[in-house]
Amino acid sequence: MTTRITVTVNGEEHTAEVEPRTLLVHFLRDQLGLTGTHWGCDTSNCGVCTVTLDGTPVKSCTVLAVMAHNHSVGTVEGLERDGKLDPVQQGFVECHGLQCGFCTPGMMLTARWLLDNNPDPSETEIREAISGQSCRCTGYENIVRSVQWAARQEVTR
Numbered sequence: 001m002t003t004r005i006t007v008t009v010n011g012e013e014h015t016a017e018v019e020p021r022t023l024l025v026h027f028l029r030d031q032l033g034l035t036g037t038h039w040g041c042d043t044s045n046c047g048v049c050t051v052t053l054d055g056t057p058v059k060s061c062t063v064l065a066v067m068a069h070n071h072s073v074g075t076v077e078g079l080e081r082d083g084k085l086d087p088v089q090q091g092f093v094e095c096h097g098l099q100c101g102f103c104t105p106g107m108m109l110t111a112r113w114l115l116d117n118n119p120d121p122s123e124t125e126i127r128e129a130i131s132g133q134s135c136r137c138t139g140y141e142n143i144v145r146s147v148q149w150a151a152r153q154e155v156t157r
């Protein structure tokens, strides 16, 4: 048995048949081919599957695809606009905010959400915002610097 859902992903409407048990992370990766959203633990611990649902970061392994019906999802593929990197993406480049890159899409989406809601966050606020997401490589220091870099660009823009 499948259910027909319509989900707006990165501004584009998609209609598809999904099983009721299909997780949003699998819908995005396997049915829409948006593999920038990673899948790590499946137990809601690692946060690498983070996307936005109606603008708020969620772990897409804890959301059923049917729950996204008639809602808007944002993935890392939607951050770049007209061939121009989002300041958050540029910050990760400038400040070496990634090593293996596995956690990076989710980190960048949470950072984007943070700066949209708090354009000049303190270091503590940045660390708190990404606290639900694990990075095995960077020690978080350069991730924080990357978000601070993006915040500076946006404040002075």
Ligand code: FES
Pocket (backbone or CB within 6 Å): 038, 039, 040, 041, 042, 043, 044, 045, 046, 047, 048, 049, 050, 059, 060, 061, 062
């Ligand atoms: S895959 Fe680890 S929290 Fe979703």
Ligand code: FES
Pocket (backbone or CB within 6 Å): 097, 098, 099, 100, 101, 102, 103, 104, 134, 135, 136, 137, 138
């Ligand atoms: S860069 Fe490797 S897990 Fe974060």
